[in-house]
Amino acid sequence: MFLYKKKRIILLLILIFLLIGSFKLFHFSSSPVPYITTSENIVHTNTFRNGGFKNGYYIEPEIIENTLGIELKKTHSSYSVFTDDLNGQLHSLSTAEKCRVLARTTLLGDGPLEESTTDEALARNVERFRIYNYCFLKGNIKLTDILPDDSIIQLTTTLFPYMNTEILLNKESSNLIQKYDIMTKQEISIQFHYNHVNLFQSWVEKGNGKGIITTMAAKEFDFFLRLVKVLDKLDNRLPIQIVVTTQEDYTNFKRLLGVNLQHSKQDIQIINVSYILNEEFVKKKISGYLNKWIATLFNTFEESIFIDADVSHCRNTFFNLEPTTWESEMIGTKWLFDLEFSSSNSDFDGFSTEQSIHNSFFNDGIMHQIDSGVVIMRKTIENYSSLLLSLQLNMADVLNDCVHGDKEYFWLGPLISGNKYNIDPTSCGAVGSIYEETVENTNTKRIGICSTQIGHCDFNNSLLWLNGGAKLCKNPNAAMNDFERYPEFMTQRYKNVDHLSEIYNTRLFIDGVVIPDIQKESMQWMQTRECSQYRFCATIDIPKDNPNIASGNVIRFDQEEIASYNEISALWSEDISE
Structure with missing residues (x-):
């Protein structure tokens, strides 16, 4: 997904991530195989016994109550902080005067942000953020021109509870971000902001150069080392920044990476943002996927590529985040596409992505729309405000379990904040070893891939990037977990835990991509029980007498591509000590 406007970082930058596994998120792919490469051919066998489509193989999908056809509209305009009285005051004021009133009434007068545990609380919190965005981010009005120092601290605590407010008290020790270079062993300190002008503006302006950003937990260290080996192989020249939120992680990663990457060619830096964050809030709320937002907000690059180190109540809640007519009139908030647009346009033909x-x-x-294993960003105030709101949405309790992890917030953040965004138009597919079989008692041939990796190809059908690592299953405990959860199913197909573990550690063999046609019920992603249920099948059914009917959904790589992709797969999968 591309977060900045229409300008994109040169496509070649993405090629750096060819076949790079992500550390988390969705994992789809094929059921591969040991392989042997020769100058003439590549031989492989399917290591998953009994094929991919036997009775009882799939996990039954959850039955979700059909809520389609409900009216798309903001359900409760009464949630809005804009009232008739307030709008009467604002109507004829200049932007600066309007912001003075809004800051003292809606931003501070309503008290601290509520925990976003209800639709009303979330709607009001989002609206107050958009007011802040209108005045102090996009509007570039100085906070000191509107509010005294104590009110600026109160406002920061209200809207950005993850920030350490001591950075606003001119305490130098709490206004620093540390950057440590693994290769040179040099450390420098960077001042986060200056003189209350704007908490984030000076940081956005400091963004410099292009690079790769990521974040990881200690358990993902092995994945990062494999990633570095692949980047060495691909001759990557972009610097890499690992963003950490605690002093403990900073110290540990300096030691671990210093020991394990002595022979790497990569320019790797560790960015320690623990001083500018509220330590207690981070312990309580910032974990897992939320660390991605910290990395996207507080890296030092101007343009960056983020890569991973590896339900009806929800719709109504999102409806209530649409700006009211009053808000649109008073501060100009408009969505790129509004709910009325969606209500009146059910036919997607001719639509943009x-x-x-x-x-x-x-x-x-459909609450699962995109994968965010690779995100390209240009650090501007508009894009930065989108990321700030994305983090707020991702922390909202009322939105828990609405979407998987962080991925949808990369486009919902800019949409709801009233900014523009771009999403790459290519569809994802399962990557791995293609198989074909005849559907019993039909004239239909089924083409498919079952795996734990998904990927995207470019418009020339070359593999652009891969999510999920390059082993059949990246989860080191999956074999044991699978036998414990489905003992009868696993015993019928695999000898024992050790046998399945050996299979899971097999390198991924890649000869193609299958992109399911999700508009057809028979061609949906299908979840299986292997690899802690992270293994999915993508299939295309075609008539035997018309094999080209779905050619765009099946991409078969040529021998040169197969050899290249599998060389990188082998590098990723080999013992990390080699």
């Missing part, structure tokens, strides 16, 4: 995804999400209730 962004339009189609908006409609699928709000009209059809």
Whole structure:
């Protein structure tokens, strides 16, 4: 997904991530195989016994109540902080005067932000953020021109509870971000902001150069070392920043990376943002996927590529985040596509990728739209405000379990904040070893891939990037977990835990991509029980007498591509000590 406007970082930058596994998020892919490469051919066998489509193989999908056809509209305009009285005051004021009133009434007068545990609390919190964005981010009005120092601290605590407010008290020790270079062993300190002018503006302006950003937990250290080996192989020249939120992680990663990456060619830096964050809040709320937002907000690059180190109540809640007519009139908040647009346009033909995804999400209730294993960002005030709101949405309790992890917030953040965004138009597919079989008693041939990796190809059908590592299953405990959870199923197909573990550690063999046609019920992603249920099958059914009917959904790589991709797969999968 591309977060900045229409400008994109040169496509070649993405090629750096060819076949790079992500550390988390969705994992789809094929059921591979040991392989042997020769100058003439590549031989492989399917290591998953009994094929991919036997009775009882799939996990039954959850039955979700059909809520489609409900009216798409903001349910409760009464949630808005804008009232008739307030709008009467604002109507004829200049922007600066309008912001003075808004800051003292809606931003401070309503008290601290409520925990976003209800639709009303979330709607009001989002609206107050958009006011802050209108005045102090996009509007570039100085906080000191509107509020005294104590009110600036109160406002920061209200809207950005994860920030350490001591950075606003001119305490130098709490206004620093540390950057440590693994290769040179040099450390420098960077001042986060200056003189209350704007908490984030000076940081955005400091963004410099292009690079790769990521974050990881200690358990993902092995994945990062494999990633570095692949980047060495691909001759990557972009610097890499690992963003950490605690002093403990900073100290540990300096030691671990210093020991394990002595022979790497990569320029790797550790960014320690623990001083500018509220330590107690981070312990309580910032974990897992939320660390990604810290990395995207507080890296030092101007342009960056983020890569991973590896339900009806939800729709109504999102409906209530649409700006009211009063808000649109008073501070100009407008969505790229509004709910009325989705209500009146159920036919996606001719839509842009962004339009189609908006409609699928709000009209059809499909809560899983994109993968965010690779995100490209240019650090501007508009994009930065989108990321700030994305983090707020991702922390909202009322939105728990609405989407998987962080991925949808990369487009919902800019949409709801009233900014523009771009989503790559290519569809993802399962990557791995293609198989074909005849569907019993039909004239239909089924082409498929079952695996734990998903990937995207470019418009020339070359593999652009891969999510999920390059082993059949990246989870080191999956074999044991699978036998404990489905003992009868696993025993019928695999000898024992050790046998399945050996299979899971097999390198991924890649000869193609299958992109399911999700508009057809028979061609959906299908979840299996292997690899802690992270193994999915993508299939295409075609008539035997018309094999080209779905050619765009099946990509078969040529021998040169197969050899290249599998060389990198082998490098990723080999023993990390080699």
